[in-house]
Amino acid sequence: MGEHALLSASSSSRWLVCTPSARMEEKLTDTTSPYAEEGTRAHALAEQWLKEYVATGYLDEGTLAMDAHDTDGEMMEAVRRYVDIVIEKINEARTVSPDAEVHIEYHLDYSPWAPEGFGTGDTVIVSDHYIEIVDLKYGKGVPVSAVGNTQMRFYALGAHNAFGICYGYDNVKMTIVQPRLDSVSTDEISIAELLAWGTQIRPIAQQAWDGKGAPVAGVHCRFCRCRTTCRALADYMLSSVKKDFAPGAELEDWEISDIILKAKEIKSWLKDIEDYALSEALSGTTWPGLKVVEGISRRKITDEDKAASILQLNGYEHDTVYKPRELKTITELEKLCGKKHFSELLKEFIEKPEGKPTLVSETDRREPMPLQDVADDFDDTLLEDFIQKGDKTL
Template sequence: MHTAISPSSFERRLLCYGSYFAEKDLPDVTSIYADEGTLLHKVMEQISTKGKYDEDIILTSEQQEIIEYTIKLLDKYNGNSFFNYYEYEVDLSFLGIDMKGTCDRVILEPSFYDSNANEYTKPVLHIIDYKFGKGIKVDVKNNYQLALYAMGTLKEFHDHEYFYDADINNNGFREVKVVLHIVQPYLNNYQTIELSSSDYLFNIDFYVNIIKKCLDENAIRTPNEKACRFCKAKINCPALKNIIPTNFEINKSDEELKIILDNKNLIINYLKSLEEHIKNRIEEGEKFKGYTIRKKNTNRTWNKDAYEVLTSILQDDAFEKKLIGITKAERLIGKEIINTITEKKEGEYELVNDNLENEKIISEFKIEI
C-alpha cells in the first residue's frame, strides 16, 4: 500500500490539503491499466538487472515493442562509468512524516574535465520515471514526484564518491546537476529537464510546509480536475458534491451553465468513479436497485492454431500489407521525418474556455516558501 503522503500523491496533497485525511484509511484500488503498468515496471526491472524477464510473463507484441523502445532510449546510460540503481527505494522521513517512495531508475554520472571550458563539470544525478499509461500525458516540468525522488537520493548519496567533494548549497544538498526524465512510451513522450540541486523545486521547507497543512484535521478540501482525478475519496467528498449539479436543465442562467462547463471534466470523472463504485459493490454481492452487471461484448481474436490454418489454406493471402501507425513510426524514425510525411486536416469547431488562465494547472503553480 502506498503511504498517504508519498511522492506519487504529493501533487494531489498540494492541490487539496484535505485529501490527506480523506484518503488516509481507504484501501488502494486497482484497474487493468494499473495492472499493466505494474507488469511492465516488473519487466523493465528484470531486464535491467538480469538481462531477461521471467518465462511465465506473457507480453503482447505491442508491449514487447514498448519495452524494447524504452530500453533503447536509455541505453546510453549503461556504460561502466555510471552507477545504476533500479526500483530504488528513497526515504523521505527527513520531511517530518513517514514517507517512502520507489524510483524506477537512479543513475549517478561522474564529473569530467571539459577541455573547452577548462574546468570540471558537475556530477549528475538522473532520476527516471516510467509511465506506461496511454491516456494522460505526464510532464516533467515541476514534477513533484520526481523532485521528491531526487531529494531522497541526494540525501542518501550525500557522501558518494561522485558527490562528496561538491559544495553544499542552500537546500542542504551537494551542488550537482539533476536531470529528471519522464518516459511514457505509449504516447511517445520522452521529456527531460536539467536543474541544479539548489533549484527551488528541491527546497525542503516548501515540502515540510505543505505536509504540515495536510496534517491539519481541519484542512480544507479544494476539488479540481487534477486533484480529484485519482482521489479515492471523491465519491463521498462533500466539497466535490457541492460542485455536481442536481440537474442539468437547459433553462439555467448563463452563469450556472458556465459553472457546469468549467467543471465538465471534473463532473465526468466523478460520474465514471460513481459507476465503478456501484459496479464493484454489485460484484461483491450487494443489491443496487435498478442496476445489475453483465459481461461486456468482446471482439473475436485468433487462437494459437490460426496462423498455421490460415497460412496453409491462403498462403500469402493470409496477410495484409499496410502502413504502421504514425506513433509507432515516430518512435522508429523520429519526429523530423514524420513531420515531412504527415498532415493535419482542419477539424470541426469545438467549444473551448476562452480564459486560458483556467487551463494553467500545476505547471504554473507558484511556490511560496
C-alpha cells in the same frame, strides 16, 4: 513501514493541495485496475532488462525473445523504447563521470521532508555532475510533464538524501518517459533549488500527515479514492459551471465555453458516483429514492458453432448464416504484431482521414484547424449528428 507511504510521491500533487486527503484516503480500501496491473508488468519487464544491462553491459537478445512469449508485442516495444532511453542516459553519465552509479527500482527515503515518506525510483543515476531520476509511465491516457512535477522532486530529494554525502553534483535531472505516447519530458534544477523547495513544502507535508486543513477540490482529485463521497469535490463540480453565470435569458459565449471545458470532468465524476452507489447498493446499502432493478439485457447465442450447424442442417445456406470474415481492428493488430512491425507490413494500406472538428481547451497541444473550408466539409455530418441526438428544431 507499509508497502505504500501515506504521503506517497505519486499522490503528492493531491495532498500538497488538499492536505486532509491522505488521511481521508487511508480509511478506504486501495483497489487495483487492469491498467495498474498492466503497468506493474511493464515495470517488472523494464527492471529485468535494465538490471541485466547494468550487470553485463548488454542486453541478451535471447532473453528478449523468451520474454516475447509471455508479453504482448505492444508492451515489448514500449518497454524496449524506455530501456533504450535509459541506456543512453547511463552511457552519457558514465562518459562524464566513469564511476557513475546506476540503481534500478531503488528505494528512496524522503522522510526528512515528508513524514515517513518513501518511494521507488525506476532508474536513479548518480554522478559527480548530476543526479538523474528516470520514471516510466506506461499508461497512455494523459501526457505527464516532468517540469515542476512534485512526484519527481520527492524522488530527487530521496536520491539526494541517499547519495548527497558521497557525490559533489550541483544539479538534478528528472525525466518522465511515456513510450506509448512517444513522450519524453525532462526538468533540470539545481540542488539548491531542490532543497529550497523541500524546505517550502515540509510544513505542508506535516499538515497532511496530521490530517489537518480544509479539503480543496480541483483537477488533482481525478484519482482520489474519496472522490465519490467528498463534499468539497461535489460542491466544486456542481458549482464550477453555474456560479459565475451572467443574468439574462440566453447564455453568453464565454458561458458555453465554460460548460464545454468542464463537461468531460463532470461526466467522469458523475459516472464514478453512479458506479459507487450501485456497488454499495449491491452490498446492502439503501439509497433514499433509489432501487436496484434488472437492466436491459440482450439475447446471445451460447454456442455459435452448434447453432450454425443446426441452422445448416435445416436447410439454411452457410453464407446466409455467417457474416463475412472481418479483419481485426488496427489496435488489435498492433498488439498482435507490435507497432513497429505492423507499420512495416501494412503502412501502404493504412490511411488516417481527417478528424471531425472538436472543441478543446486552448492549452491543448494540437494545432488549431484551418476553418476556412471546414464548414463546407463538415456541415452536413454535424447536422446529421445533431438531429440523430434528438433535436428537431433545425
